[in-house]
Amino acid sequence: MEGDLAHIGAGLAAIGSGAAAIGVGNVAGNFLSGALRNPSAAAGQTATLFIGIAFAEALGIFAFLVALLLMFAV
Amino acid sequence: MATETVDTHAADAAHGAESSLSFHPMDQFIVKPLFGGDTVNFITPTNVTFWLAITVLAIIGLLVLTTSKRAIVPGRGQSIAELAYGFVHKMVEDVTGKDGLKYFPYIMTLFMFIVVANFIGLVPMAFTTTSHIAVTAVLALAVFLTVTILGFVKNGTEFLGLFWVSSAPLALRPILAIIELISYFVRPVSHSIRLAGNMMAGHAVVKVFAGFAQVSAIAPIAVLGVTAIYGLELLVAFIQAYVFTILTCVYLKDALHPHH
Numbered sequence: 001m002e003g004d005l006a007h008i009g010a011g012l013a014a015i016g017s018g019a020a021a022i023g024v025g026n027v028a029g030n031f032l033s034g035a036l037r038n039p040s041a042a043a044g045q046t047a048t049l050f051i052g053i054a055f056a057e058a059l060g061i062f063a064f065l066v067a068l069l070l071m072f073a074v
Numbered sequence: 075m076a077t078e079t080v081d082t083h084a085a086d087a088a089h090g091a092e093s094s095l096s097f098h099p100m101d102q103f104i105v106k107p108l109f110g111g112d113t114v115n116f117i118t119p120t121n122v123t124f125w126l127a128i129t130v131l132a133i134i135g136l137l138v139l140t141t142s143k144r145a146i147v148p149g150r151g152q153s154i155a156e157l158a159y160g161f162v163h164k165m166v167e168d169v170t171g172k173d174g175l176k177y178f179p180y181i182m183t184l185f186m187f188i189v190v191a192n193f194i195g196l197v198p199m200a201f202t203t204t205s206h207i208a209v210t211a212v213l214a215l216a217v218f219l220t221v222t223i224l225g226f227v228k229n230g231t232e233f234l235g236l237f238w239v240s241s242a243p244l245a246l247r248p249i250l251a252i253i254e255l256i257s258y259f260v261r262p263v264s265h266s267i268r269l270a271g272n273m274m275a276g277h278a279v280v281k282v283f284a285g286f287a288q289v290s291a292i293a294p295i296a297v298l299g300v301t302a303i304y305g306l307e308l309l310v311a312f313i314q315a316y317v318f319t320i321l322t323c324v325y326l327k328d329a330l331h332p333h334h
Contacts, residue, residue, distance in 0.1 A: 050320060061271035
C-alpha cells in the first residue's frame with residue numbers, strides 16, 4: 001500500500017458523494033409522493049424537480065472536486 | 075475510485091509491460107496540440123479546438139441545413155431542430171415569463187452548444203470539451219456577467235432588493251442579505267463545476283469499467299457495466315445541458331424581477 005494523507009483525504013471526500021445521494025433521493029422521493037397525490041399538478045413541476053436535484057447534486061460535485069484536487073493538485 | 079486506479083496505474087508502471095491496465099482513466103482529458111509538439115500556446119490548435127469546431131459544425135448542420143428546405147411535413151432532421159427550438163422556447167417562457175423571451179436566442183445558443191458538445195463527447199475516442207472547467211467557466215461567467223449587468227440596467231439600484239428579503243423579519247434581514255450575497259457569488263462556481271464535474275466523473279467511470287474488462291474473469295460484467303454506464307451517461311449528457319439552461323433561465327428571472 002502506497003499513498004499519503006492526501007489520498008486518505010480524497011477517500012474521505014468521497015463520503016460527500018453519498019451525502020449528495022441522500023439529498024437527491026430526498027428531492028426525487030418527495031416529488032414522487034407529491035406527484036402520486038396530485039398527478040395533474042406533477043407535469044408542471046418537473047422543472048422545479050430538476051432545479052432541486054441540480055442544487056442538491058452540486059454539493060456532491062464539490063466533494064468530488066475536493067477529491068480530485070487532493071489527488072492531482074496537492 | 076480515482077485512488078484505486080492511480081495505485082493500479084503506478085503498480086503497472088512498476089511491473090512493466092505484462093501488467094493489465096494500459097491506460098489511465100483521466101488520460102482522456104489531456105489537452106494535446108493537434109499537429110504534434112508539446113507546447114500549448116494561446117493560439118495552438120489543440121484537440122479541444124478540433125472538437126469545439128466539430129460541435130459548432132454539428133449545430134450548424136442540425137439547425138441550418140435540415141431546416142433550409144422548410145418542408146411543411148418535416149423530415150427527421152427538421153423534426154429534431156423544431157423539437158429543440160420548441161423545447162427551449164417553452165422552457166424560457168415557463169421559467170422567465172413573456173418578457174424573458176427577448177433573451178431566448180442566447181439561451182438557445184447555450185443549450186444547443188452544451189447538449190451537442192455533451193453528446194459528441196460520448197462518441198468513442200472523442201474529446202469531451204464540456205468536461206473542462208475552462209470551457210464551462212467561460213459559459214457560466216458569461217451568464218453571470220450578463221445577468222448581473224442586465225439586472226442593474228433594467229432595475230437600477232432596485233436590483234439590490236434581490237439581497238434584501240422584505241418578507242423576513244427586520245432583525246433577520248441583514249443576516250439573510252449576507253447569505254444571499256454569498257450564494258449569489260457562488261452561482262457561477264456551482265454553475266460551471268456542476269456541468270464539468272458531471273461530465274468528467276461520468277467519462278472517468280466509463281474508462282474505469284473499461285479497464286476492468288482487461289481482467290478476463292470479470293470481462294463480461296465489465297462490458298455490461300460499460301454499456302449500462304454509457305446509457306446513464308446519455309441521460310446525464312442531456313439532463314446536465316437542461317439543468318444548465320434552466321438555471322440560466324432562473325438567474326435571468328431574478329435579474330428581470332429582483333423582488334422576492
